[in-house]
Amino acid sequence: MDAAAVPSDGFVLDVRENDEWAAGHVEGALHIPMSDFVGRLGELTESAEDGRRVHVMCRVGGRSAQVTQYLVQQGIDAVNIDGGMQAWEGAGRPMVTDNGTPAFVL
Template sequence: MPTVEVTDLKDGDFLLDVREDDEWQEGHAERALHIPMSDFVARFGELTEAAPQDGRVHVICRSGGRSAQVTAYLVQQGIDAVNVAGGMQLWEAAGRPVITDEGKPGQVV
């Protein structure tokens, strides 16, 4: 499983958040694309439209389990994807910003 640490992510890296809507609403990374794992196959086209053609997709969830499953699927589809180890829990612990849709400080649940 291709994996990357939160501390290795750069500000411009493309981030795909696969947590459910209620988790996303409590707090997320500012420029992440949100496609819940439960809707992922049906909404796969949104990823292909938004993802950089020559870049990597960094997949994140709460702790790394769901994002690992989505990463494996993307790799099978020929997409350069990596799982973000520790997910949003380590994102928040590393001091990375977590916001709500309104741009206010959020939290990881």
């Protein structure tokens, strides 16, 4: 899915590592690093209980493509955000940080 096409109220799952998340992320996204993903899958299923589509994000789309494939195999409606956070930033979509510093893609 194109980053510009993600609904403004869409459910975003960010699978980047902690340093990447800290640099800048989508406001309201759920952060579960890919390295922790299988062990923390319950956090996602609780957050996506209402059957909302999960928009999976990483930096450029490789890690998120793997996680998307896994989620689909688990019966979860998931789509990969093509180009990841780089495409999100390029599309002018908003990003935030937890500490208020200017957001960027690491």
